[in-house]
Amino acid sequence: MELVSLVRLExxxxxxxxxxxxxxxILRDIELAIAAGDHVxxxxxSGSGKSTLLNLMGMLDRPSEGAVWFRGEPVRKMRRGxxxxxxxxxxxxxxxQFNLLAGRTALENVEMPLGYASGRSFWNRRRxxxxxxxxxxxxxxxxxxxxxxxxxxxxxxxxxRALVRRPALILADEPTGALDVETGGSVMAxxxxxxxxxxxxxxxxxxxxxxxxxxxxxxxxxxxVLTPFDLSAPAAGAAAAAAYDRIAPELAESVGGPLSDEQxxxxxxxxxxxxxxxxxxxxS
Amino acid sequence: MTGLVGALGEAWSELRxxxxxxxxxxxxxxxxxxxxxAVVALSEYQQQQMAEQSDVSGGRPATVSIxxxxxxxxxxxxxxxxxxxxxVSERYSFTYQTRLVNNAxxxxxxxxxxxxxxxxxxxxxxxxxxxxxxxxxxxxQDADAELLAPPVVITEALWDVYGxxxxxxxxxxxxxxxxxxxxxxxxxxxKQYDGDNEKRVVMLFDSYRSRVEQLSADTPVMWExxxxxxxxxxxxxxxxxxxxxxxDKSVDVTVSRTDWASRPEMQxxxxxxxxxxxxxxxxxxxxxxxxLVNIQLVAMRQRIREIGVRRSFGATGGRIFTSVLLESVVAxxxxxxxGIALAVAILRAPFVLTMFQGMQDIPPFPMRAAVTGxxxxxxxxxxxxxxxxxxxxxxxxxxxxxx
Numbered sequence: 001m002e003l004v005s006l007v008r009l010e011x012x013x014x015x016x017x018x019x020x021x022x023x024x025x026i027l028r029d030i031e032l033a034i035a036a037g038d039h040v041x042x043x044x045x046s047g048s049g050k051s052t053l054l055n056l057m058g059m060l061d062r063p064s065e066g067a068v069w070f071r072g073e074p075v076r077k078m079r080r081g082x083x084x085x086x087x088x089x090x091x092x093x094x095x096x097q098f099n100l101l102a103g104r105t106a107l108e109n110v111e112m113p114l115g116y117a118s119g120r121s122f123w124n125r126r127r128x129x130x131x132x133x134x135x136x137x138x139x140x141x142x143x144x145x146x147x148x149x150x151x152x153x154x155x156x157x158x159x160x161r162a163l164v165r166r167p168a169l170i171l172a173d174e175p176t177g178a179l180d181v182e183t184g185g186s187v188m189a190x191x192x193x194x195x196x197x198x199x200x201x202x203x204x205x206x207x208x209x210x211x212x213x214x215x216x217x218x219x220x221x222x223x224x225v226l227t228p229f230d231l232s233a234p235a236a237g238a239a240a241a242a243a244y245d246r247i248a249p250e251l252a253e254s255v256g257g258p259l260s261d262e263q264x265x266x267x268x269x270x271x272x273x274x275x276x277x278x279x280x281x282x283x284s
Numbered sequence: 285m286t287g288l289v290g291a292l293g294e295a296w297s298e299l300r301x302x303x304x305x306x307x308x309x310x311x312x313x314x315x316x317x318x319x320x321x322a323v324v325a326l327s328e329y330q331q332q333q334m335a336e337q338s339d340v341s342g343g344r345p346a347t348v349s350i351x352x353x354x355x356x357x358x359x360x361x362x363x364x365x366x367x368x369x370x371x372v373s374e375r376y377s378f379t380y381q382t383r384l385v386n387n388a389x390x391x392x393x394x395x396x397x398x399x400x401x402x403x404x405x406x407x408x409x410x411x412x413x414x415x416x417x418x419x420x421x422x423x424x425q426d427a428d429a430e431l432l433a434p435p436v437v438i439t440e441a442l443w444d445v446y447g448x449x450x451x452x453x454x455x456x457x458x459x460x461x462x463x464x465x466x467x468x469x470x471x472x473x474x475k476q477y478d479g480d481n482e483k484r485v486v487m488l489f490d491s492y493r494s495r496v497e498q499l500s501a502d503t504p505v506m507w508e509x510x511x512x513x514x515x516x517x518x519x520x521x522x523x524x525x526x527x528x529x530x531x532d533k534s535v536d537v538t539v540s541r542t543d544w545a546s547r548p549e550m551q552x553x554x555x556x557x558x559x560x561x562x563x564x565x566x567x568x569x570x571x572x573x574x575x576l577v578n579i580q581l582v583a584m585r586q587r588i589r590e591i592g593v594r595r596s597f598g599a600t601g602g603r604i605f606t607s608v609l610l611e612s613v614v615a616x617x618x619x620x621x622x623g624i625a626l627a628v629a630i631l632r633a634p635f636v637l638t639m640f641q642g643m644q645d646i647p648p649f650p651m652r653a654a655v656t657g658x659x660x661x662x663x664x665x666x667x668x669x670x671x672x673x674x675x676x677x678x679x680x681x682x683x684x685x686x687x
Contacts (some may be wrong), residue, residue, distance in 0.1 A: 008478065055682055060681050060682055060685075061597055061682055078600060080600070081602065082519075083602045084595065084598055084600040084601070085598060085600065087597075087598055088597055088598010088599070089598065091596075092597075093596045093597070095593075095685070099589065099592075099593045099685070100589075101590055101593065103296065103301045104301060106478065108297060112597060113597040113598060115290040115294060116290065116294065116594075116597060116598040116599050116600075116603065117286070117598075118285075118286040118287070119286065122286040122289075122290065123286075147408065149614070161597070165598075254399070
C-alpha cells in the first residue's frame with residue numbers, strides 16, 4: 001500500500017559556492033520519506049549536514065537539486081508566503097540552544113506560534129498555550145522568563161512551543177545537546193510521549209545514541225550521504241558495525257565516560273523499548 | 285484581521301520588553317512633538333492676542349467705518365447726516381452699529397477742582413465691536429439712555445482721581461456746562477499700559493444728545509458697523525453707494541474697513557512665526573527620528589536570531605515587516621500622545637497664561653496642533669521603522685538560526 005508520505009526528499013542535493021569559487025557539497029542524493037506518526041533518528045557527526053537536512057525538511061531552505069514534497073505537493077513551486085504559513089501550520093522546531101525569546105515569559109514564548117495562526121486558534125492562544133505548558137509540567141512557571149528557568153525547563157518550554165499548533169511534523173535538532181544526560185533523557189521521554197499523543201512525526205537529529213535509540217527508524221548521515229541502518233538488528237551487519245565504530249567515541253563523549261564493551265551486544269539483543277530504558281539507565 | 289492584531293500585539297510586547305531602550309529613544313520624539321504642538325498652539329494664542337489688541341482700536345473683523353466731510357469748507361450738519369446714515373442702514377438691519385465721537389470734552393467736578401476731560405460718545409454696540417475690556421462694573425445697555433442719571437464709563441486714571449470708590453454705591457460724576465448734570469459711573473476701563481494717565485469719560489451718544497442742543501460742527505461723528513466677514517465684500521460697496529446717493533456733491537463719504545483682518549501683513553507675521561518655530565521643531569523631530577533609526581538598527585542585529593525563530597514558526601516576511609514597522613509606529617505614536625499631553629500642560633502653565641494676560645477669548649486647545657503633532661510622530665515612526673523592518677525581512681532564516 002503506497003501512502004502519501006508527510007515529507008519526501010527525492011534525490012536532494014545541497015551545495016554552496018565558497019568565496020574562492022569552489023563548490024562545497026553539503027548533501028548528496030538524499031532519499032528520505034517520513035510518514036505521519038513516524039519516528040526517525042538521524043545520527044551524524046558535527047558538520048555532516050544534519051542541520052541542513054533538517055532545514056530542507058522544515059522548508060526553511062530549498063535544495064540545489066532534487067525535490068522536496070510536503071503531503072504530496074512540491075515545495076519548489078510554492079510561493080514564500082504560502083510556504084511560511086504551511087510551515088507554521090505543520091512543522092514544529094526544537095533547537096539545541098532552545099532559542100526561546102529572551103525576556104519573554106514561558107507563556108508568551110509558547111503563545112508565539114499561535115500568533116501566526118488565524119481564527120479560533122489565534123483568539124484562544126492564551127488558553128491553548130497555558131494548557132500546553134501544563135502538559136509539559138510547567139503550569140506553575142508560566143510567568144517565568146527563560147533566564148529564570150533551568151536548561152531542562154527551557155527545553156520543555158521549547159517542546160510546548162513546538163507542539164502548541166499540533167504540527168504533523170516535529171523537527172528536533174540535537175534537542176538534548178545542551179542538557180546533562182539525565183535531564184536529556186527525561187526531556188526526550190517527554191518529547192516522545194507528546195509527539196505520539198499528537199500523532200506527529202518526530203525527526204530527531206542527534207549524535208547521542210541513547211537519543212537515537214528511542215526512534216523507530218535510524219539513519220546515518222556521513223559526509224552528506226544518508227544511509228539507513230538498523231540499530232535494533234543483530235550487530236552482524238557490517239554497515240551497522242562500522243557506524244558504531246564511528247559513533248562510539250561521540251557517544252562516549254556525550255555520556256561522559258568510556259563505553260562498556262558489552263553494550264553493543266546488549267543493545268542488539270533487546271527490543272527497542274527496553275533499549276530506550278537501558279540507555280537512560282546507562283546514562284545515569 | 286488576525287494578522288494585523290497579531291502584529292500589533294507583537295509590536296507592543298516587543299516595546300514592553302525593551303522599555304528602557306524605547307524610552308530613551310522616544311524622549312526626543314516626545315519633546316519635539318510637544319514642541320511642535322505647543323508652537324502651533326502658542327502661535328494661535330499669539331494670533332488671538334494680536335487680534336484682540338487690534339480689535340480694541342480697529343474693531344473686530346469685519347468692522348466698516350463710515351466717515352464724512354464737506355469738501356467746500358462749510359460746516360457739516362451732523363444731525364442731518366446721522367439721520368441719513370440711520371435711514372440707509374435700516375435697510376440692512378445691522379445687529380451691531382455705533383456712532384462714535386472721540387474728541388468731545390466735558391467739564392467735571394473732581395474733589396479738588398473743575399477740570400476738562402475728554403469724552404467719547406458711543407452707542408451700546410461700541411464695546412462689543414471693539415472688545416473694550418472693563419476693570420470694574422459693566423458696559424451700557426440699550427435702556428441706559430433713558431435713565432434720568434445717565435450712565436458713564438470712566439478710565440482707571442479718572443477713577444483714581446476720586447480715590448477708586450465702589451461702583452453701584454451712588455458714585456456719580458457731576459458735569460458742568462452744556463451736558464451738565466449727574467452721571468452714574470457704571471464701569472471702569474483698565475489702563476492700556478503702565479503709566480497710562482488718560483482721564484476720559486465714555487457716555488452714550490443719546491444721553492449726551494438729549495442734553496446738548498447741537499453737536500458742534502468741529503466734533504466729527506463716525507459710524508461703525510460690525511458685520512459678518514463673509515458678507516463685507518458684498519455689502520461694503522452697496523452701503524457706500526447707498527450713502528452717497530441722494531447727497532449733494534460737496535459731501536464726501538468714506539466707507540472703509542478698519543479691522544486687522546483687512547490688513548494682510550499681520551497674518552503674514554504670525555504665519556512667519558509659526559513657520560520658523562515649526563521648522564525648528566520639525567528638525568528636532570527629524571533628529572529624534574534619526575536616533576530611533578540608529579537604535580532600532582543596532583537592536584535589529586541582536587534580534588536576527590529571534591526573527592529566525594519566529595520565521596521558523598510560521599511568521600511570513602510581511603508579518604515580520606509589519607511587526608517591526610509597527611513597533612516604531614506604536615512607539616512614536618505613544619511618544620506623540622505624551623508630547624501632546626506635554627504641550628497641553630505647557631499651555632495651561634501659569635507662566636503662559638501670564639504671558640497672554642488680558643486675552644478675553646482663550647482659544648480652545650487647537651485640535652489642528654494635536655493632529656499635526658500626532659501625524660508627524662506617526663510619520664517619523666514609519667520612516668524610522670522602515671529600514672530596520674526591511675533589514676529584518678532580508679535576514680536569512682538559516683543564518684539567523686545557526687549557532
